[in-house]
Amino acid sequence: MEDRVTELPTALENTQDGNAGIISRMFHVAFVEPKIPPNTGNAIRMVAATGCELHLIGPLDFDLSDARLRRAGLDYHDLASVRVHADLEAAWTVLASAGRVFAFTAKAKLSFADISYRPGDVLMFGPEPTGLSEELLTDPRITERVRIPMLSGRRSLNLSNAAAIAVYEAWRQNGFAGAG
Numbered sequence: 001m002e003d004r005v006t007e008l009p010t011a012l013e014n015t016q017d018g019n020a021g022i023i024s025r026m027f028h029v030a031f032v033e034p035k036i037p038p039n040t041g042n043a044i045r046m047v048a049a050t051g052c053e054l055h056l057i058g059p060l061d062f063d064l065s066d067a068r069l070r071r072a073g074l075d076y077h078d079l080a081s082v083r084v085h086a087d088l089e090a091a092w093t094v095l096a097s098a099g100r101v102f103a104f105t106a107k108a109k110l111s112f113a114d115i116s117y118r119p120g121d122v123l124m125f126g127p128e129p130t131g132l133s134e135e136l137l138t139d140p141r142i143t144e145r146v147r148i149p150m151l152s153g154r155r156s157l158n159l160s161n162a163a164a165i166a167v168y169e170a171w172r173q174n175g176f177a178g179a180g
């Protein structure tokens with residue numbers, strides 16, 4: 001299936017820069033089948049603030065004009081680079097050439113903070129509430145599975161919080177390149 005980038009609302013269309021732009025981004029944040037619009041809205045605001053690109057991997061149950069999503073993203077939509085992929089197969093054609101792919105899961109043993117992140121890396125997150133599938137977690141295109149530490153007995157963090165924690169650690173390691 002092809003990417004559905006042309007279906008994006010006008011405010012986001014101008015952020016689509018084709019495959020050539022894939023290496024110009026500091027990091028790529030990939031949300032696999034996100035379900036809760038405000039989480040995606042939060043992530044749109046976060047990638048606008050950090051210069052990352054957000055990849056929304058469908059099928060999606062909402063679209064980018066959803067009021068709940070736009071409210072959470074405030075007026076940052078114009079500043080965000082967001083790409084919608086129809087499905088995982090379509091996303092892999094772009095992401096596999098981007099760089100290393102780190103799958104974030106509370107089930108991993110390795111701490112996300114033990115990775116040395118490089119520009120172009122992909123940080124991948126699963127749907128609320130099920131998380132990334134076992135099939136995806138064991139896909140050979142996944143470089144490593146990593147965990148954000150939590151106190152014992154806690155199941156998981158909120159999706160957009162997990163993504164923000166991961167991006168800021170990766171960006172911190174790279175000297176907050178580009179920050180004003």
Ligand SMILES: C[S@@+](CC[C@H](N)C(=O)[O-])C[C@H]1O[C@@H](n2cnc3c(N)ncnc32)[C@H](O)[C@@H]1O
Nearest residue numbers: 104105106125126130131132147148156157162
């Ligand atoms: C609400 S969580 C999904 C919870 C799901 N029960 C699970 O175990 O993955 C949504 C996504 O946030 C990320 N996430 C949440 N907490 C995490 C943690 N402690 N470590 C790594 N990723 C986490 C994962 O990518 C997860 O798929």
